[in-house]
Amino acid sequence: MxxxxxxxxxxxxxxxxxxxxxxxxxxxxxxxxxxxxxxxxxxxxxxxxxxxxxxxxxxxxxxxxxxxxxxxxxxTNETYFFREPAHFDFLRNEIIPQHGNGTLRVWCAAASTGEEPYSLAMVLADCVGNRWDMLATDISSAVIAQARKGVYRAERLNHMPADYLKRFCRRGIGEYEGMLVVVPSLREQVNFDLHNLLNTRPDSEQFDVIFLRNVLIYFDNPTKQRVLANVLRALRPGGWLILGHCESLQGLQVPVDTLRPSIYRKPAMDRRAFTRIAS
The missing domain is CATH 1.10.155.10 (Chemotaxis receptor methyltransferase CheR, N-terminal domain)
Structure with missing residues (x-):
């Protein structure tokens, strides 16, 4: 035909x-x-x-x-390991030291094919051992299936620190010859799930850090407002929200404090609750 x-x-x-x-x-x-x-x-x-x-x-x-x-x-959009590296430095140098000794809960809300959540997982494993857990979500079932495998072309790892490449990746064999594979111990600690950002997560889920990078640029303002409301509902008071460097909250009503461009923090007490208490 x-x-x-x-x-x-x-x-x-x-x-x-x-x-x-x-x-x-x-x-x-x-x-x-x-x-x-x-x-x-x-x-x-x-x-x-x-x-x-x-x-x-x-x-x-x-x-x-x-x-x-x-x-x-x-x-589905192209990505790579350790994209926008300043955010990973901020996680390592600012968020982790301030968090203390408890389990650090992270949501990577636009996981794509897995490069971003595995980059985060490597930093967390390096800095806090096993005292972390991560939810990584995407709207695409195809990319979530690919992310769970953790198999990548070598050029996708060009920005990865050499010691991380040695510690957290192995050369593929058999059908994955010529590829690199994220080690099972790291893959197993990342929980991949299908999720539409237009919907909320369960109320029982509260995260210390949410990475929502390079996805708001595809939304109009009303949709951005809705997505951010859903995401912030899952961010605990005092938690950090990380956007992409090309994104901003200008023109939106979002109850967070700006720490630096693309990095925000939710107030330790919800402002609406504070208003009710004050009145």
Whole structure:
């Protein structure tokens, strides 16, 4: 079956609308090449002649699995180990010494294929031994499955400190020949879970540190506000929130104190509770 590789304005609008409603992510009208570049193979796999037929298919009940695949393809972003290294230095030099001797609970809220949570895990294992636990989440089931394996091309580890590479990675064998694998002891301590940031986490979960890096840039302001409210609900009073260097909270109502650009701290007492007590 032949198919049309171009996409109509209506089909593009329906895809953008679905991604925004489902994941909160804004795909701009200038991202036509990104959409078609990531989805054109799916038309052939599904045996569909055009993008209009494709969006009709994913709107039907029998298209549920394909909807999930499409969402994975359009929301997965490239990353690498120890991206934006100043944040890992802040964790090592500021957060960990201030935390004390208890278990440090960390949520990596945009885990992607695992490079960020494993980078955090290496710093934690180096500095506090086993006195930490981590939740790493993403909306994409495909990248979560990949992250759990902990297998990476060597070039993805170019920014990793040499001693960490020696301590926490092994050369792959068999089907993973030519790859590097995160050691099992580290992989087993990171709990990967599927999670949509438009939803809240269970009330019983409270974290000391939340990394929410390089994801807010894909949201419009109302969605940013909603995501941050959900995330901060899971951050204990006095906990730290880390955003990406290109992100800010300007124009948003967020009850945190700015320590430095992209690094924030939740007040030790919730401000709304303080207002109620004061009145």
């Amino acid at each position: 032949s198919f049309r590789s171009d996409i109509s304005a209506f089909a593009l609008h329906r895809i953008r609308d679905f991604v925004h409603r489902t994941a909160g992510i804004v795909i701009g009208p200038d991202k036509t090449a990104l959409v078609t570049g990531r989805l054109w193979r799916r038309l052939a796999i599904c045996g569909l002649p055009s993008y209009d037929a494709y969006v009709d298919f994913i709107a039907r009940p029998e298209g549920a699995q394909e909807r999930s695949i499409m969402l994975d393809l359009l929301t």
